[in-house]
């Protein structure tokens with residue numbers, strides 16, 4: 608697990624945790640946080656040298672060898688898409704629909720659109736909350752079953768249970784988070800957490 612630590616990251620996380628933060632402000636803080644997370648998450652992307660002509664001379668620059676595929680887990684992962692897209696030229700977005708059954712806490716997959724012709728690209732799995740880890744493990748199982756090999760998981764708040772579960776089942780996948788919280792409650796919610804990330808973004812409280 609890679610803990611992304613930066614004063615601004617902590618400021619945005621604090622605003623997201625605050626129950627007084629409005630739906631609109633929540634969205635803005637989440638987007639700003641996603642932009643900050645993109646830097647460490649994408650730090651080792653492969654590039655290729657290209658020539659570029661400035662108004663003054665020719666020089667050498669780079670372009671991405673393979674553009675990352677962003678995979679937001681619906682609904683909550685949608686809030687991380689804009690911040691990542693802002694900084695990745697040519698990013699493709701491939702949605703994965705999944706919700707956690709309230710009784711069993713097991714993930715239920717209801718939509719996918721894997722980009723078959725890009726299976727050798729880096730995949731950035733976006734889901735702000737890593738709680739029991741059930742959803743993340745199912746999403747990773749799915750991406751690998753379709754042929755993805757280079758996958759990074761981006762959360763913003765993680766519980767120790769979820770981090771351990773992903774590490775045990777998918778040790779090759781780096782897990783980035785902005786906060787490692789204390790525990791889960793009896794309903795599988797992260798404590799202190801921020802509540803339900805989907806509801807807080809879309810106002811469905």
Ligand SMILES: O=P(O)(O)OC[C@H]1O[C@H](OP(=O)(O)OP(=O)(O)O)[C@H](O)[C@@H]1O
Nearest residue numbers: 681682683706707738739740741742805
């Ligand atoms: O680690 P887990 O225990 O699987 O829990 C995490 C999942 O729960 C939330 O989704 P939710 O079911 O609330 O769906 P939503 O985004 O549509 O609200 C969250 O966005 C994760 O996908």
Ligand SMILES: O=c1cc[nH]c(=O)[nH]1
Nearest residue numbers: 738796797802803804
């Ligand atoms: O605390 C939690 C746990 C799962 N999903 C959320 O949105 N929040």
Ligand SMILES: [Mg+2]
Nearest residue numbers: 803804805806
């Ligand atoms: Mg939810």
